[in-house]
Amino acid sequence: MLKLYGTPPTRVLRVIWLLNELGLKYEQVPVELMKGEHHQPDFLALNPAAKVPVLVDGDQIITESSAIQLYLAEKYPQAGFIPSAVEERAQMYRWIFFLVTEIEQPLWRIARHTFVYPDEKRIPQDVDLARQECLEMVAVFERHMKERDFVVGDRLSVADFNAAYILDWANEEEMLGDAPRLREYLKTMYARPTAPPTIAVAFAAMES
Structure with missing residues (x-):
């Protein structure tokens, strides 16, 4: 197993x-x-x-x-969940790499400098920089998803499941205020019966 x-x-x-x-x-x-x-x-x-x-x-x-x-x-x-056409696969890889490097990494920097690192290692200025960088890249992804149901092509791919988790994280950090399409997309993804707990629900379960 x-x-x-x-x-x-x-x-x-x-x-x-x-x-x-x-x-x-x-x-x-x-x-x-x-x-x-x-x-x-x-x-x-x-x-x-x-x-x-x-x-x-x-x-x-x-x-x-x-x-x-x-x-x-x-x-x-x-x-x-992986497109058969090489052109669509290339776009799937493109957006997965974009999500994990351009949106997830600033979110992780914020986490490190707010609660992961001990107080003496936290750099508040880096939180501000990471937030700005994340918001800029969220705006890029908002424009990409404006008229789309899926990240790539006309059906779900690995990129969508990747995006949903990262956007849930961004939403927890209040990064989606100017991204109505991404908020709608996130809601649709987490309405799937196979969706795991959101980050907030998972944290609440840890504390209960």
């Missing part, structure tokens, strides 16, 4: 969504970051970078949430 290491509200949610969409059975192995479990030798043997999620599929060990999403979509092509 597939094993998925990680605990929400981390990027493990992206992988859970793909697993749900594909109807796959899997064992979820919790990894409590606040307890330092990602630095234990057994976990480091799976991912020396000490990051979640990690997917173990037989002898295959895959790290990086977007790579895991693509692996699952390619292994189970019947769902059609």
Whole structure:
């Protein structure tokens, strides 16, 4: 059986969504970051970078949430989550890379400098810079999605499941105020019966 290491509200949610969409059975192995479990030798043997999620599929060990999403979509092509035309695949990769580098990375910088790092390592100015950069790139993606139902082509792809998690994160940081199409798109994606918990719901579950 597939094993998925990680605990929400981390990027493990992206992988859970793909697993749900594909109807796959899997064992979820919790990894409590606040307890330092990602630095234990057994976990480091799976991912020396000490990051979640990690997917173990037989002898295959895959790290990086977007790579895991693509692996699952390619292994189970019947769902059609990877376009068959090379031109559309190129656009799917383009927007996945855009999302994780141009929108997710500033969000992660904000998280690091607001609650991840200890107080003495936080740089408030970087939060302001990251917020500005994120808003600029959200505006780019808003324009791309203005007249579209899906990130690429005329059907769901890995890019949509990737985008939904990142936009949920951006929404939690109040970055979508000037992006009505992205708010609508986000609502539509999380209305899917296979959608995982939102980041806010996952955080609430941790605190209960």
